Amino acid sequence: MSAAERVIRGAAALGTGLGLTFRTMFRRKVTVRYPVEKLPTSHRFHGLLSLPIDPETGKDRCIICFQCERICPDRCIHIEAEGKGKERQLSRFDIEMDKCCYCGMCVEVCPTEAIVFVPHYETSTYNRARLLYSHEDLTRAAPKEPIATGIVARRRP
Amino acid sequence: MATGLPPAAGEARSEPQPRRTQIGPLAEVVEVLDSLPGGGLILTTVESALNWGRASSLWPLTFGLACCAIEMMAAFASRFDLDRLGVIPRATPRQADLMIVAGRCSIKMAPIVRRLWEQMPEPRYVISMGSCATCGGPFFYDNYSILKGVDQVVPVDVYVPGCPPRPEALIEGILKLQERIKKEPFLRRQAYAARDGQAGAR
Amino acid sequence: MPLRTEELLLNMGPQHPSTHGVLRLVLTLDGENITDVRPDIGYLHSSVEKMMEHRTYVQNVALTDRGMDYLIALNNEAAYCLAVEALAGVEVPERARYIRVIFQELNRIASHLVWLGTWGIDLGATTVFLWCFRERERVLDLFEQVTGGRLHHVYFRIGGVYADVPDGWTGACRDFLDYFLPRVDEYHQLLTQNPIFEARTRGVGVIGRREAAAMGASGPVARASGIAYDVRKAAPYEVYDRLEFDVPVQTSGDCLARYLVRLEEMRQSVRIIRQALKDLPAGEVRARVPVAMKPPRGEVYVRTESPRGTLGMYVVSDGGETPYRVKIRAPSFSNLYALTEMMRGWKIADIIAILGSIDIVLSDVDR
Numbered sequence: 054m055s056a057a058e059r060v061i062r063g064a065a066a067l068g069t070g071l072g073l074t075f076r077t078m079f080r081r082k083v084t085v086r087y088p089v090e091k092l093p094t095s096h097r098f099h100g101l102l103s104l105p106i107d108p109e110t111g112k113d114r115c116i117i118c119f120q121c122e123r124i125c126p127d128r129c130i131h132i133e134a135e136g137k138g139k140e141r142q143l144s145r146f147d148i149e150m151d152k153c154c155y156c157g158m159c160v161e162v163c164p165t166e167a168i169v170f171v172p173h174y175e176t177s178t179y180n181r182a183r184l185l186y187s188h189e190d191l192t193r194a195a196p197k198e199p200i201a202t203g204i205v206a207r208r209r210p
Numbered sequence: 211m212a213t214g215l216p217p218a219a220g221e222a223r224s225e226p227q228p229r230r231t232q233i234g235p236l237a238e239v240v241e242v243l244d245s246l247p248g249g250g251l252i253l254t255t256v257e258s259a260l261n262w263g264r265a266s267s268l269w270p271l272t273f274g275l276a277c278c279a280i281e282m283m284a285a286f287a288s289r290f291d292l293d294r295l296g297v298i299p300r301a302t303p304r305q306a307d308l309m310i311v312a313g314r315c316s317i318k319m320a321p322i323v324r325r326l327w328e329q330m331p332e333p334r335y336v337i338s339m340g341s342c343a344t345c346g347g348p349f350f351y352d353n354y355s356i357l358k359g360v361d362q363v364v365p366v367d368v369y370v371p372g373c374p375p376r377p378e379a380l381i382e383g384i385l386k387l388q389e390r391i392k393k394e395p396f397l398r399r400q401a402y403a404a405r406d407g408q409a410g411a412r
Numbered sequence: 413m414p415l416r417t418e419e420l421l422l423n424m425g426p427q428h429p430s431t432h433g434v435l436r437l438v439l440t441l442d443g444e445n446i447t448d449v450r451p452d453i454g455y456l457h458s459s460v461e462k463m464m465e466h467r468t469y470v471q472n473v474a475l476t477d478r479g480m481d482y483l484i485a486l487n488n489e490a491a492y493c494l495a496v497e498a499l500a501g502v503e504v505p506e507r508a509r510y511i512r513v514i515f516q517e518l519n520r521i522a523s524h525l526v527w528l529g530t531w532g533i534d535l536g537a538t539t540v541f542l543w544c545f546r547e548r549e550r551v552l553d554l555f556e557q558v559t560g561g562r563l564h565h566v567y568f569r570i571g572g573v574y575a576d577v578p579d580g581w582t583g584a585c586r587d588f589l590d591y592f593l594p595r596v597d598e599y600h601q602l603l604t605q606n607p608i609f610e611a612r613t614r615g616v617g618v619i620g621r622r623e624a625a626a627m628g629a630s631g632p633v634a635r636a637s638g639i640a641y642d643v644r645k646a647a648p649y650e651v652y653d654r655l656e657f658d659v660p661v662q663t664s665g666d667c668l669a670r671y672l673v674r675l676e677e678m679r680q681s682v683r684i685i686r687q688a689l690k691d692l693p694a695g696e697v698r699a700r701v702p703v704a705m706k707p708p709r710g711e712v713y714v715r716t717e718s719p720r721g722t723l724g725m726y727v728v729s730d731g732g733e734t735p736y737r738v739k740i741r742a743p744s745f746s747n748l749y750a751l752t753e754m755m756r757g758w759k760i761a762d763i764i765a766i767l768g769s770i771d772i773v774l775s776d777v778d779r
Contacts, residue, residue: 059607066605073601074539083546084291087381095553097560097578124703126471127348151341154348154373156474156566161574162703170560177370177383179390181344181361184371273427275434276456276775277482277563280526284552287529287545316778319426319434319455326427348478352466355459373478374563 094172099155101173102148103195104188113192114167117141121159121168129153148191150176151184171195240401257397264307264396265388268335271306272299273326276313278340278374285377297384303329308387309364310380314342314349315357327364333396337383338366341373348373419447424763426455432530432767433774441760449755451748457778464738469496469570469705472735477564480740481776483526485561486519487718489568494649495714495725496570500707505696508572509650514585514688515555515567516650517681521592522551523719524674528599531671531768535612540599547595550588557581570705572698582689589682596678604672613667617754617766620665627750631721631743632677633770636662636669643717655687667769674771677719704733720744720771744776 085092094100104113122130129152133145159168171194178184186194243249274282286292286299300306303326315323327336338360341347346358360366367390370383425436434455440448460479464472476492477485490512497504525544532540552562558577559565567574603609619629624637634641642659644652660676662669711728721743730736747770754766 062605063607066607070602070606073598077543083288083549084294085289086294087290087378088385091378095557095560097558097575098556099560124471126467126474128351149345150371151344151369152347152350153371154341154474154478154564155561156373156477156564157560157574158471158474158566174372174376174379175382176372177368177375177379177386179368179386181359181366181369184344184369277478279433280483280563283526283530284545284549287549288542289546289549314456314458316455316457318457322426322455342478348475349458349463352463353459354462355457376562 094174096172097170098172098174099157099170101150101171101176101194102153102159102168102186102191103171104146104168104191105195106192113143113188114165115143115146116165116167117143118164120162120164124158124162126156126158127152127154130159143188146188146191148186149184150186151181169195237401240397244398253397257395258392261392261394261396264333265391267296267298268308268384268388268391269298269300269306270308270310271303271326271330272301273309274312275315275319276342278312278343281374281377282310282312282339282380285380290377290381292381292384295381295384295388303327304331306330307333308335308337308384310337310339311343311360311364311366312339312374314340314347315360315363316355317357318355320357320360320363323360324363333394333400335367335387335391336360336364337368337370337380337387339370339372339380339383340375341371344369344371417442422760426452432772435767435772435774435777437763437767439760439763444759444761446755446758446760446763449752451751453748453774453777455778456774458775460779461738461740464735466734468703468733469707469735470701470703472738473569474564474566477566479775480742480779481718481720481723481744481773482563483523483773484519484718484720485564486515486567487716487723489565490516490650491714491716491718491723491725492727493568493570494716495712495727496705496707498714499710499712499727499729500570500701500705502571502699502701504572505699506651506693507576507695508697508699510688510692511573511577511697512568513650513652513655514685514692515558515573517684517688518551518554518585520681520719521678522548522555524678525551527674527719527768527771528671531771532603534764534768535609537603537606537609540603543595543599543602547592550591554581554585554588557584569698569701571701572696574698576697582692585685585689589686593679593682596675596682600675604668610668612762612765613671613769615664616667616762617758617769618664618666619750619754621663623753624665624750627753628746629721629750630746631717631719632670632673633721633747633750635660636673637665638663643715643722647715649714649716651688652684654691655684657684667765670769670771706731706733715741718743720773720776721747740779742776742779744772744774748772748777 107114117134119132122132129149131147135142135144160170243253309327338344343360346356349356368383368387370379372379420441422439422441426434436452438450439446458479460475464475473489476488480488525548529541529544556562559567619637621638624634640659640661645659657680660673662673707729709729709731713726715722715724723743724741726739727735728737
């Protein structure tokens with residue numbers, strides 16, 4: 054290939070590339086100005102885990118079956134219970150959110166939909182100890198309005 | 211010479227010289243200003259102006275370890291565009307003042323992370339991104355090779371949980387760090403550290 | 413006086429921004445020419461194979477996402493689930509198999525887009541990086557609507573998938589495919605004829621057919637050298653035998669050939685997804701599998717075609733709740749073998765182009 058030919062080919066290639074770049078300038082912008090405007094998350098988004106309060110009873114729906122604790126691949130859920138029979142009560146329900154891998158297996162196995170994902174992801178802290186979510190933190194993380202039951206059930210086969 | 215031995219009798223004991231940082235001479239100015247009536251106000255104003263500049267141009271080190279690095283790249287790319295916040299990735303630790311530890315850090319990698327942190331100029335900040343960097347995450351149990359939290363080798367300022375965190379979560383972590391930087395008594399700390407012969411802030 | 417020359421040992425990595433992870437290369441240089449390359453791996457070793465022996469079969473799906481190649485979480489899950497299903501004799505519903513194919517191919521597109529973007533940055537084409545991630549975000553949006561995760565999904569389960577796709581998702585997926593196919597042509601237009609890009613890739617890092625086969629290379633690296641081998645064609649899994657697609661093959665074996673193969677693979681993936689969406693049958697998406705499943709004693713080796721090459725999964729069961737042994741045949745590891753052969757004799761400036769072109773993920777190499 055002669056020098057002149059190469060120059061012409063190079064210029065033509067540069068022209069096509071730059072022409073494409075300039076055409077793209079007039080397309081719709083894709084940048085989201087995050088802290089000001091936020092993208093909606095899907096309703097299946099794996100955000101923070103929470104224990105929503107049942108509006109009828111005023112308590113969470115946990116029946117202390119330990120299934121989530123057993124299935125958790127990271128072993129980051131810790132449940133302790135007191136009493137026997139009907140008097141059985143949660144004395145501890147902690148989730149180490151720093152160890153959690155947001156896989157959703159606890160949500161899947163829960164028979165009463167006591168533990169659910171909420172689409173909330175802005176949880177960075179200055180202190181790692183604050184990522185240990187106790188029962189109060191988990192109920193506070195749940196949205197104020199009652200979560201419609203059946204969202205999780207429909208996802209199951 | 212064996213440094214661990216006590217000095218022999220008669221040998222001059224060398225006093226440790228205070229380390230001169232770049233703003234070492236400022237120490238006296240800050241001290242005088244601080245003692246004057248109304249001087250604290252001037253100092254705080256200058257400080258907040260400086261802190262505003264520092265917080266608005268956090269330059270992170272381009273350095274990813276594992277999965278979270280992909281989300282970090284996504285945060286730098288077109289949709290989230292971290293350049294809007296003045297966060298521009300630098301390829302060398304000498305020009306960086308923020309280190310985003312993105313991903314799990316193995317025991318083999320830990321000394322290198324530490325050395326990179328030591329190569330960064332002060333004041334420097336560290337964001338631990340994701341479960342693995344924060345405490346080992348999914349690799350906490352039954353594992354022999356992953357460090358259980360990167361804060362064992364470098365001091366961490368902000369922890370961003372998530373596996374991996376969304377780019378928005380990382381941006382939120384950076385905003386949290388900016389808030390903290392804006393509240394720092396930057397001048398006083400640097401000046402007094404220079405006076406007391408310590409190595410700068412932190 | 414005769415000049416005496418010495419070989420220079422140069423250390424590159426492990427935190428070098430263009431090593432695509434934490435890879436350390438020990439280069440032996442003669443002037444500016446590379447005489448030998450020794451990759452030093454293990455900086456991201458996460459002992460995932462050992463961890464899998466301590467977790468139940470169901471829990472291990474979450475580990476395959478993170479411990480193995482993190483860019484292709486769904487392909488890893490598919491390989492693991494196929495292996496355990498073969499071991500336990502689980503029949504997967506038809507609809508779930510189609511959904512799995514759709515998601516594996518979408519993940520292939522996402523993975524190739526990350527590769528093209530980062531390789532573009534290595535070669536000085538920042539625009540490609542921004543454009544590739546623009547398209548990739550749309551793929552991740554599609555993922556998020558179904559799986560709930562952007563990078564790590566835990567969507568495939570032993571015996572099917574977690575949940576059916578929501579209403580209207582197939583339409584959104586078709587819209588994306590219509591949007592995406594012209595974008596591949598744009599990358600082609602932007603890069604392939606660019607004289608700078610061509611000078612850095614054409615004829616660089618050549619590996620011949622025989623060498624590639626001897627080094628155990630697979631996937632696009634092997635196909636760029638003229639080996640027309642694709643597990644999806646050679647030993648079809650899921651429903652790949654019912655779908656029509658071509659296996660792109662180039663013969664020159666250089667960086668440009670590997671790039672062209674991957675571009676064409678993205679187009680073929682679009683073709684596969686379109687057919688799978690059209691044929692998507694109705695019905696169940698998950699077979700009944702107990703949470704504490706205990707496959708019978710035995711061993712199984714399953715191979716799949718991941719975006720980097722042949723991904724093999726070898727699972728041994730001793731009849732217990734946890735696998736006795738899991739061994740992963742990582743495609744990146746074998747492709748890294750071919751790196752020394754590719755780099756020998758090239759200049760130091762070509763390292764970045766060659767290393768980027770084989771598309772390794774260090775999490776896959778070290779596991």
